[in-house]
Amino acid sequence: MPMQPPVRIGARGSRLSLAQAGMMQRRIAEALGADPKDAERVAPLIVITTSGDRIQDRRLLEVGGKGLFTKEIEEAMLDGRIDCAVHSMKDMPAVLPPGLAIAAVPEREDPRDAFISHIAQRIEDLPPGARIGTASLRRQAQCLHHRPDLEVVMMRGNVDTRLAKLEAGEADAILLALSGLNRLGMGDLPASLLDPVERPPAPGQGALAIETRAGDADAPWVRALRHAPTAVAVAAERGAMAALEASCRTPIGAHAVLTADRVRLIVEALSPDGRLRFRREGEAALGAEPEAAARALGFELGAAVAREGGEAIKLPD
Template sequence: MAHLVRIGTRRSKLAMTQSGMMQRAIGHALGVADADLAEAVPLVEIVTTGDRVQDRRLMEIGGKALFTKEIEEALADGRVDVAVHSMKDVPAEQPPGLCIAAVPPREDARDAFISETFAAFADLPMGARLGTASLRRQAQALALRPDLTIEMLRGNVDTRLRKLAEGDFDAILLAAAGLNRLGFESVIRERLSLDDFLPAPGQGALALQTRAEDAAAAWVGALNDPLTALAVAAERGAMTALEGSCRTAIGAYAAAVDGRLRLTTEMLAPDGSARWRRAAGMSEIQTGDAVARARAMGLALGAEVHAAAGDQRASF
């Protein structure tokens, strides 16, 4: 059987798990039997710069685009037909000729608290060592507990859990979605509130990226979840307005409830000493222009937060 759709993916266990989920979904949409999946919808493993460099924060080596750049190059060159990304790793602007064609249903968007010793974030003792590589999680943790010692933690999920087990940290923070997809739900001691730990824009969602000319393919439409796509559009609009990158501590979360989309977004000083937050809502979420209006709402709300932070951002 000839290749129908080639999927570009990072080699990490989580990336391979997520791409395997999409491989089965794409195969189902194309009517491919499970036995033929590996040939008809093959996974093409691509090592990214973000995977190779594990000893520094992403903001020190070029930002989260380092998890997508090589895969996007393969997509643009025609070596793969679709890329599966964690949405929170996808930069605000798409490269020329590429687009986010589909957003599948979202997993849990919350952050997870994991510890060998403590049952909840609030139980951490004074000066406890909290592991994270996320500037957002660092800022949110310090906003609640300025006494904590934040220590850099990178690597895949297995590596991070091993470092915790070896006693390098008193607790670590990870995305609940990745743990759920890997079948590691049992390590989660507490799912942190969306209020205290507003997630990264797009957290828990996946992005299916294609060449622009392939965005209308039937299988693409079959994998898109309209409400997730709507929420993510609002969050990424806020991210764009806030110049969201690994150098800024920002959070954004949107969800549709009772026919209305509600978006909350915030920016924080990296040390947690200042926090600027705004929320807004949007009705008529079933209309054809809903995604564009959701993005516009995110852009406007992000601009409000940006203005509220004002000159204080210069000291970040």
């Protein structure tokens, strides 16, 4: 029997990316039948700096969109320098380069947004004119929809950088994904959590995407990482994203919940200034092909939001 060659894992160099990749490294090593202490030998981590990591002074929408977090890693995979990549699902564009696939979606962490502040427990409790830090157009629009008096401060960087900026007084509050905080062992930091029904998170938030070359997408070690309920929920949310042609220029949120043999989905898009909000809710039976049914529901609801919102939900060029 030929030996399984090492599975080289590409990841960004941030602390969160390495924590997420490390979780998957241990899972992949186990799937390959290796002892945990041999994880680095059978599934080595390869750190790759992306354009999204290098450019920190502007919003992603100004410099090319969320693909900046995946471009160099995907090039390394197509070149044969790595065999898979561990991404935050919310960073994944709707369309992947030819020859690559999202091969596995592991079990999801909590998808909610976390509110962190030293002066308030909730967004609603912030004083008039308070500054809230985020680089997300969705979070900006959702905040301004409920609190048009707030000042949104553009704040990019990794989790530690944003927390340091909060401590330095650059904002009165910040919003971060709870999943990332939990994976870093910092889940006790939030003052409160945002209701995912009232303020739906980014499509796929809280989930990881294991990306491989298309020819490796059904390898046994890949199949061992899959979590079917998470894949179905993410398919619904990304179906909405595809219908809305969502990029960093379109503030949209989506939240799917599975109950028995059905999926329920909330989709919303807002004008960038938060003044207008367009929402659709629906559910569908999952049937024999759950992911396809969920994706179809997402696309249907997303298309309805797109028709109603039109140009109002897109940031002008």
